[in-house]
Amino acid sequence: MMDILSRLNNYTTIVVALGAAVLGMISGVIGSYSVIRKQSLIGDGVSHSALPGVVLAFMMTGNKSTEVLLLGALVAGILAAGFIIGIVKNSRIKFDSALALVMSVFFGTGLVLLSIVQKTPDSAQAGLSRFIFGQVSAILKRDVYIMTIVSAVLILLVILFWKEFKLFSFDPEYAHTLGFKPMRLNLLLMLMTVFTIIIGLQTVGVILMSAMLIAPGVAARQWTDRLWLMIVLSAVFGAGAGVIGAFSSSLAEKLPTGPAIVVVISIIVLISILIAPNRGLISKALRRRKSKKGWLEKGVKGGDII
Amino acid sequence: MNPQLEIQLIAIFIATACALPGVFLVLRKMTMMSDSISHTTLLGIVLAFFIVHDLSSPFLVVGAAAMGVITVWLTESLHKTKLVSEDSSIGIVFPLLFSIAVILISKYAGSVHLDSDSVLEGDLVSAPFYRLELFGVSIGAKYIYISLFYLILNIVLIAVFFKELKVSAFDPMLASVLGFSPILLHYGLMSLVSITAVGAFEAVGSILVIAFMAGPPVTAYLLTDDLKKMLFISGGMGALNAVLGFQLARFFDVSISGAMAVMTGVTFLIVFIFAPQRGLISIALRRKRQKLSFGMLNLLIHLLSHENSEYETREAEHCSLANHLHWHEGYARKIVDKLIIEKLIVVENGILKLTDTGRTYTSNEYSKIFNN
Incomplete structure (x- = not known):
């Protein structure tokens, strides 16, 4: 018992857990909107698209510091999101096809740039592709600060534009007729999503980031029909999965943190789908059984009358 | 190989x-x-x-x-x-x-x-x-x-x-x-x-x-x-x-x-x-063409409906047309020029008038729209 406690009470573990918690929280909040708007896979798309930005930022500055690479990732992510919106708006191509196309082409461009960088003799370029595949256990205190600040700004924006985002997410046409500019709201939400993805990218990586944007929102959706409650629950689920994942990976041998977090949040989704009141599968099955029984009894009575 | x-x-x-x-x-x-x-x-x-x-x-x-x-x-x-x-x-x-x-x-x-x-x-x-x-x-x-x-x-x-x-x-x-x-x-x-x-x-x-x-x-x-x-x-x-x-x-x-x-x-x-x-270009061209042809037809029908009425001077005056129809100056000029070139309208004493071809064409188009 003491051994477990001392393992958990270790500086690195606590920083990692804190980072995972902040990231889980903010992606839970922002991801809820993507889930509602049926654009959940945007996280996957944007995070893959960040690669050319990361490499280009390094090529232009020769600098491998987090800030420079993040900026590159951000620019590439925004560009990719812009392309996706532009393609969907100006042609009959659907969102999913545009997403797949843009993300894979951006990623390919990143690989081309990477192969150019790798020809240079110095070894400074090592680990560039690692940047977008992330390593949770490498979270530093400074990263946690950056995440916390960005998350605070994003949450402030969510509160400020609460009414607009809510209306826009559920009924964009109605929002338009009321005089809100759907294009601007779309861009703002997209931008906030890209920010969330980018701060998470280098710590948790591409695959985990797409899961973190989707799973907490999906789990929270099962428990409630109210948006604010869904977002709060989603933040709690995201943060909880982050903490549990981080702790369990420090307890178990050779358990990578990122995938552990994904497994935890997936279990939360599964449980929510099964046992959530009203929407959950179990409560649905019970309801069906009860109404079947009710009808049978009525049927018997009907038979009596005849 | x-x-x-x-x-x-x-x-x-x-x-x-x-x-x-x-x-x-x-x-x-x-x-x-x-x-x-x-x-x-x-x-x-x-x-x-x-x-x-x-x-x-x-x-x-x-x-x-x-x-x-x-x-x-x-x-x-x-x-x-x-x-x-x-x-x-x-x-x-x-x-x-x-x-x-x-x-x-x-x-x-x-x-x-x-x-x-x-x-x-x-x-x-x-x-x-x-x-x-x-x-x-x-x-x-x-x-x-x-x-x-x-x-x-x-x-x-x-x-x-x-x-x-x-x-x-x-x-x-x-x-x-x-x-x-x-x-x-x-x-x-x-x-x-x-x-x-x-x-x-x-x-x-x-x-x-x-x-x-x-x-x-x-x-x-x-x-x-x-x-x-x-x-x-x-x-x-x-x-x-x-x-x-x-x-x-x-x-x-x-x-x-x-x-x-x-x-x-x-x-x-x-x-x-x-x-x-x-393609983006052909969509843009098509939109531009549609906008122009819509404006032309619009003006023709406007002229037809006010032809020989007492308000004709006010409704069909060449110089105040853009203002009257809430059109941009350039857009209005382009449409009038194009209609004159196609000989559908003429300018008489500063008033836009339909030519004979213009009148037939307009009433045909008009009935196409409204009588299906």
């Missing part, structure tokens, strides 16, 4: 093989399923490896393809609960399976060279090193035959089941009324996608499989409304991208698979801008 040519051939076969089933993915709005499958096949490979303990066993491909189908099944089951939307189901299933694969690798296969990096870029450059020998004679790179097999498999299956695939892509209800099982077709198609994806990612890496499966069909989608033509254009585009990409990579000495993805983007962008009917 020279190794460069061999790589080029492999690239063409793989790109074309991916572009064909991709058409149906795009039409069924399931493009992101290829992303999902190309990630989860890693779990299939890992599990198969645990069984056979041999990284070069063909059994790994079988495991990967089976995992692709399992991915589709899990995603559909999640979606069928009606609690999770389709895109979210994809986004929950594949990170989970991929994470399990990563955990298994780091826990039990740490010493084996089997990591997510190696599925990232594929290994086209070294393909010519593995030769296929027949009666002791080398008859070319092994992978040429493998990739050719994938291409032929796709062509044959799509040709044989063309009618079924067509109906079920556009009208699943009709397909099931006609007696084709949509579920069977769906899983058949998805197995084909998985097998092709597995075959392709050995060569080009998992992410770029998506470029090959999504890029050419989406490009073809902008060029035609005919499924057969779309398949041909898509296949051709795939081959074209492979050729251009490989030459680009050779010229600049960069990543081959990356360059092919870049060319996929470039050809798409060119078509997106210049396509005859759905």
Whole structure:
């Protein structure tokens, strides 16, 4: 018992857990909107698209510091999101096809740039592709600060534009007729999503980031029909999965943190789908059984009358 | 055969093989399923490896393809609960399976060279090193035959089941009324996608499989409304991208698979801008033309309805027209000029008047609109 406690009470573990918690929280909040708007896979798309930005930022500055690479990732992510919106708006191509196309082409461009960088003799370029595949256990205190600040700004924006985002997410046409500019709201939400993805990218990586944007929102959706409650629950689920994942990976041998977090949040989704009141599968099955029984009894009575 | 040519051939076969089933993915709005499958096949490979303990066993491909189908099944089951939307189901299933694969690798296969990096870029450059020998004679790179097999498999299956695939892509209800099982077709198609994806990612890496499966069909989608033509254009585009990409990579000495993805983007962008009917330019031109012809007809009908009335001076005065109709000065001038050139109106004492041809033309158009 003491051994477990001392393992958990270790500086690195606590920083990692804190980072995972902040990231889980903010992606839970922002991801809820993507889930509602049926654009959940945007996280996957944007995070893959960040690669050319990361490499280009390094090529232009020769600098491998987090800030420079993040900026590159951000620019590439925004560009990719812009392309996706532009393609969907100006042609009959659907969102999913545009997403797949843009993300894979951006990623390919990143690989081309990477192969150019790798020809240079110095070894400074090592680990560039690692940047977008992330390593949770490498979270530093400074990263946690950056995440916390960005998350605070994003949450402030969510509160400020609460009414607009809510209306826009559920009924964009109605929002338009009321005089809100759907294009601007779309861009703002997209931008906030890209920010969330980018701060998470280098710590948790591409695959985990797409899961973190989707799973907490999906789990929270099962428990409630109210948006604010869904977002709060989603933040709690995201943060909880982050903490549990981080702790369990420090307890178990050779358990990578990122995938552990994904497994935890997936279990939360599964449980929510099964046992959530009203929407959950179990409560649905019970309801069906009860109404079947009710009808049978009525049927018997009907038979009596005849 | 020279190794460069061999790589080029492999690239063409793989790109074309991916572009064909991709058409149906795009039409069924399931493009992101290829992303999902190309990630989860890693779990299939890992599990198969645990069984056979041999990284070069063909059994790994079988495991990967089976995992692709399992991915589709899990995603559909999640979606069928009606609690999770389709895109979210994809986004929950594949990170989970991929994470399990990563955990298994780091826990039990740490010493084996089997990591997510190696599925990232594929290994086209070294393909010519593995030769296929027949009666002791080398008859070319092994992978040429493998990739050719994938291409032929796709062509044959799509040709044989063309009618079924067509109906079920556009009208699943009709397909099931006609007696084709949509579920069977769906899983058949998805197995084909998985097998092709597995075959392709050995060569080009998992992410770029998506470029090959999504890029050419989406490009073809902008060029035609005919499924057969779309398949041909898509296949051709795939081959074209492979050729251009490989030459680009050779010229600049960069990543081959990356360059092919870049060319996929470039050809798409060119078509997106210049396509005859759905391109950006032709859409913009069409809008401009429609705006102009709408304005012209508008003015003609306006003039007709006020012709010889007491307000004609006010309604049809040349210099105040733009102001009167709330049009931009330039727009109004363009319309008046165009109508004068076409001899539909004339200016008399600063008043716009319909000519005889103009009057007949306008009343014809008017009755076309209102009397149907």
